[in-house]
Amino acid sequence: MKTNISRRSFLKITGLTIAVSVTPFGYNILNASEKKDLKTFNPNVWLHITSDNKVTIYIGNSEMGQGVLTAQSMIIADELEADWKQVQIRQGGAMDGFKSPILGAQITVGSASLRGFYEPLRKAGAAGKAMLVNAAAETWNVPESECKAVLGTVKHEKSNRSLTYGQLCEKAAKLQVPQDPPLKKESEFRYIGKPMPRVDVPEKVMGKAVYGLDVTLKDLHYAVIARPPAYGAKPLSFDQKAAEQVKGVVKVIQIPQGIAVCATSTDAALKGRDSLKVQWDKGTHPDMDNAFIEKSMMADLDKQGAKVHEVGDAKKALSEAAKKVEAAYFVPCVAHATMEPMNTTAYVQEDRCDVWSPNQNQTACRGMAAGITKLPPEKIHIHTTFIGCGLGRRAFTDFVPEAVITSKALGKPVKVMWTREDDIRYDRFRAPMAHRIQGGLDAQGQLIGWSHKTSAISIMRPVNPKAIKDGVDFYCLWGLWDVPDSPHWNARIQYEIPNLYIEFLMADLPIPCWPWRSVQNGPNAFVIESFIDELAHAAGKDPLEFRLQNLKNNKRATRVLQTVAEKAGWGKPIPMGQGRGIAQHACFGTWAAQVVDLSVDKNTGKIKVHRVVAAVDCGPVINPGPLVEQIEGGIILALSTALKEEVKFDKGGVASANFGDYPIIRMSEVPEIEVHTVKSTDKIGGIGELGVPPLAPAVANAFFNATGVRIRRIPLTPKTVMDAMKKT
Amino acid sequence: MISLNVNGKKYKVDVPDDVMLLWVLRDHLKLTGTKYSCGIGECGSCTVHINGKAERSCTIPVGQVKGEKITTIEGLPDNHPVKKAWIQEQVPQCGYCQPGVIMQVAALISQKPTPDADQIISKMDDVICRCGTYLHIKKGIQTAVQIVRKEGKRA
Numbered sequence: 089m090k091t092n093i094s095r096r097s098f099l100k101i102t103g104l105t106i107a108v109s110v111t112p113f114g115y116n117i118l119n120a121s122e123k124k125d126l127k128t129f130n131p132n133v134w135l136h137i138t139s140d141n142k143v144t145i146y147i148g149n150s151e152m153g154q155g156v157l158t159a160q161s162m163i164i165a166d167e168l169e170a171d172w173k174q175v176q177i178r179q180g181g182a183m184d185g186f187k188s189p190i191l192g193a194q195i196t197v198g199s200a201s202l203r204g205f206y207e208p209l210r211k212a213g214a215a216g217k218a219m220l221v222n223a224a225a226e227t228w229n230v231p232e233s234e235c236k237a238v239l240g241t242v243k244h245e246k247s248n249r250s251l252t253y254g255q256l257c258e259k260a261a262k263l264q265v266p267q268d269p270p271l272k273k274e275s276e277f278r279y280i281g282k283p284m285p286r287v288d289v290p291e292k293v294m295g296k297a298v299y300g301l302d303v304t305l306k307d308l309h310y311a312v313i314a315r316p317p318a319y320g321a322k323p324l325s326f327d328q329k330a331a332e333q334v335k336g337v338v339k340v341i342q343i344p345q346g347i348a349v350c351a352t353s354t355d356a357a358l359k360g361r362d363s364l365k366v367q368w369d370k371g372t373h374p375d376m377d378n379a380f381i382e383k384s385m386m387a388d389l390d391k392q393g394a395k396v397h398e399v400g401d402a403k404k405a406l407s408e409a410a411k412k413v414e415a416a417y418f419v420p421c422v423a424h425a426t427m428e429p430m431n432t433t434a435y436v437q438e439d440r441c442d443v444w445s446p447n448q449n450q451t452a453c454r455g456m457a458a459g460i461t462k463l464p465p466e467k468i469h470i471h472t473t474f475i476g477c478g479l480g481r482r483a484f485t486d487f488v489p490e491a492v493i494t495s496k497a498l499g500k501p502v503k504v505m506w507t508r509e510d511d512i513r514y515d516r517f518r519a520p521m522a523h524r525i526q527g528g529l530d531a532q533g534q535l536i537g538w539s540h541k542t543s544a545i546s547i548m549r550p551v552n553p554k555a556i557k558d559g560v561d562f563y564c565l566w567g568l569w570d571v572p573d574s575p576h577w578n579a580r581i582q583y584e585i586p587n588l589y590i591e592f593l594m595a596d597l598p599i600p601c602w603p604w605r606s607v608q609n610g611p612n613a614f615v616i617e618s619f620i621d622e623l624a625h626a627a628g629k630d631p632l633e634f635r636l637q638n639l640k641n642n643k644r645a646t647r648v649l650q651t652v653a654e655k656a657g658w659g660k661p662i663p664m665g666q667g668r669g670i671a672q673h674a675c676f677g678t679w680a681a682q683v684v685d686l687s688v689d690k691n692t693g694k695i696k697v698h699r700v701v702a703a704v705d706c707g708p709v710i711n712p713g714p715l716v717e718q719i720e721g722g723i724i725l726a727l728s729t730a731l732k733e734e735v736k737f738d739k740g741g742v743a744s745a746n747f748g749d750y751p752i753i754r755m756s757e758v759p760e761i762e763v764h765t766v767k768s769t770d771k772i773g774g775i776g777e778l779g780v781p782p783l784a785p786a787v788a789n790a791f792f793n794a795t796g797v798r799i800r801r802i803p804l805t806p807k808t809v810m811d812a813m814k815k816t
Numbered sequence: 817m818i819s820l821n822v823n824g825k826k827y828k829v830d831v832p833d834d835v836m837l838l839w840v841l842r843d844h845l846k847l848t849g850t851k852y853s854c855g856i857g858e859c860g861s862c863t864v865h866i867n868g869k870a871e872r873s874c875t876i877p878v879g880q881v882k883g884e885k886i887t888t889i890e891g892l893p894d895n896h897p898v899k900k901a902w903i904q905e906q907v908p909q910c911g912y913c914q915p916g917v918i919m920q921v922a923a924l925i926s927q928k929p930t931p932d933a934d935q936i937i938s939k940m941d942d943v944i945c946r947c948g949t950y951l952h953i954k955k956g957i958q959t960a961v962q963i964v965r966k967e968g969k970r971a
């Protein structure tokens with residue numbers, strides 16, 4: 089892969105760059121080009137070395153707690169051979185140079201920040217180091233090979249001379265940027281792979297970290313928007329006067345998204361919105377509720393879909409199978425429900441537009457703001473703030489245009505805030521899915537055929553119809569199947585199945601859907617790994633043994649399964665009444681497996697998960713602490729969806745509104761978690777989303793192990809559990 | 817005009833009595849460390865101390881706390897045992913829920929300097945952390961308790 093580390097592309101933009109400083113003094117807008125009296129050396133978009141001997145690293149990916157500021161900076165600083173003490177890290181603006189080489193946009197999704205940038209960042213740091221060494225050699229008029237960079241200083245041992253990076257930066261800036269600088273050997277790594285404290289933690293603990301909602305500007309106005317209660321609903325009437333009479337309300341503006349109430353405080357905006365008393369029509373699907381959705385999607389499975397993949401002859405294999413299993417599954421919508429609700433602050437002026445937004449997609453933010461203001465992209469300044477949970481939601485930047493439109497109409501800086509109710513009701517959910525699978529085994533219990541039909545609400549059709557190829561939306565299929573050249577490496581069924589057939593149907597429902605941590609790898613892993621357990625049971629085999637038997641040539645899947653089994657004590661007796669389940673999944677270039685231990689209260693149907701043991705193989709590890717935190721957090725989030733979460737719909741709109749009726753897992757329900765990384769020299773894979781996929785199926789499999797009852801639908805709420813146990 | 821005593825400072829704000837304390841802190845006093853997430857008392861992101869007790873500022877009309885001693889995350893000393901423990905244990909992920917969690921923990925250990933595991937869970941089960949830092953929160957509490965013990969003074 090060719091990495092663009094040319095200096096020119098950065099210099100061209102740097103004069104316009106406004107960076108949001110995230111450390112150490114909190115939110116602090118500084119214009120890089122306005123620092124006085126400092127010589128600077130910027131060999132690429134990330135690096136900014138100044139004559140005060142500071143190394144400033146700009147990061148293009150969004151920090152949402154995954155530790156990307158720290159991890160990416162560790163990679164650069166390591167290859168640069170900088171002293172971590174001289175490094176300061178800033179969230180960068182929207183710039184083409186920050187576009188992910190595998191995703192083609194400046195976007196923080198797909199567990200791609202390290203797997204996509206590992207090489208480019210190493211080269212960026214190494215190029216800086218090579219140029220500084222070169223500058224020192226020129227200064228001393230000695231061969232480069234006699235000079236060595238050590239912790240922010242270039243040394244010439246023979247003559248006992250040394251110069252700091254700060255002293256060398258002016259000269260280095262005049263040199264050619266090498267395209268293929270020499271990289272360190274793994275044994276020379278100073279930061280990569282070592283546990284480093286996250287740079288964003290102190291200001292988060294002090295309450296000084298600035299999230300989107302915390303942006304304060306002079307003359308800032310606050311807006312909330314009255315939005316339709318049902319899909320496709322239009323306002324019939326509203327009381328603009330009543331709203332405008334509320335003290336503090338400045339203006340009521342009708343915009344495509346709804347009716348925006350602008351005020352001088354949040355409280356006034358909220359009161360103004362209440363007094364609008366909007367009457368809406370019924371929308372396009374007044375009869376839609378949860379039962380309607382599930383029924384229509386299950387009925388889809390009887391229709392002809394689009395062929396996704398075919399190898400061998402699944403039909404024939406199934407007809408000849410010694411044992412055949414058939415099952416149908418359903419996974420409902422879940423909400424992102426990020427802790428910080430959606431929001432954006434915009435200030436549109438004649439000759440520039442500033443957007444402060446907790447977003448995961450700077451490319452889209454800039455494009456949208458440019459489209460609305462008709463300003464050229466270089467006049468659009470995207471300031472990415474800290475993010476109060478991302479989960480993928482903030483890569484869909486529908487919360488940006490409404491702020492830009494409102495600010496433009498008002499001529500003032502405006503912060504548009506979504507209340508929690510707005511945030512849940514107007515979310516784009518994890519796509520619901522219905523599945524029907526038939527699996528066939530030979531007499532030895534070997535998988536010989538698999539026929540799989542799935543119906544889902546398309547994630548991409550409403551957003552980017554070009555992403556739909558021959559009726560197939562691969563975003564819905566990840567984990568089951570994926571196109572060979574996908575940037576989401578290997579997100580497909582891992583089992584060795586000689587006769588495999590996969591068919592896809594697009595459900596015709598108006599619910600907006602969007603990637604949700606791990607995208608559909610989560611729901612698809614639940615279905616595949618539950619069904620594999622059903623097949624193991626039919627074959628009369630141990631679930632681990634059955635998996636290994638059908639993954640013979642899959643070294644990495646085998647390794648994570650064996651690791652997790654050993655660490656969890658698979659096969660050893662477990663306490664009376666408990667159940668144990670296992671599941672594995674691969675996506676985003678990483679392999680993961682989990683073992684879950686749980687017990688079930690047979691009187692109430694309440695499941696208590698006692699312990700989750702996880703193993704991951706993601707190739708090289710950059711920062712081990714945040715890796716464990718990401719897997720832990722993913723497991724806890726997935727457990728919340730496995731046991732509790734389901735969006736409620738009614739009358740063609742979303743009925744769920746807040747944490748009261750959309751319950752989220754809390755401390756008393758969180759099990760012990762152990763995370764093991766498999767030592768691996770393979771290519772680097774993703775981590776952020778890998779805690780999610782194996783969890784739900786491991787829970788369902790453990791539930792089966794404990795009760796002998798198979799539940800083919802999440803969440804496993806007490807009611808679902810009681811109903812299922814009564815049936816058997 | 818409403819008189820408020822926040823973090824040891826006196827403020828006068830021109831707002832109606834029924835505005836929630838959360839919005840006064842954030843919009844008027846620019847103390848944005850206290851977070852909004854649910855607005856109905858369900859999650860704990862907005863927790864502050866009122867006379868030393870952990871309270872949810874999103875459900876408290878400002879008129880009810882005139883003259884009371886209010887402390888926000890910004891007013892909890894930077895070397896407070898809970899803040900120190902939170903850095904040591906790297907508790908926050910996105911960090912959005914953490915100011916509220918920290919305030920709740922600070923109140924908890926000032927009232928119960930050595931809570932056991934069950935007490936911790938029962939006292940912390942009304943907060944939500946979407947990033948799932950619950951295990952780190954538990955560890956952070958234990959560390960904070962040890963710091964208090966070592967420093968030999970009350971939190």
Ligand code: FES
Pocket residue numbers: 851852853854855856857858859860861862863872873874875
């Ligand atoms: S914002 Fe106050 S409890 Fe959630």
Ligand code: FES
Pocket residue numbers: 153427476477908909910911912913914944945946947948949
């Ligand atoms: S750390 Fe992100 S919500 Fe708690």
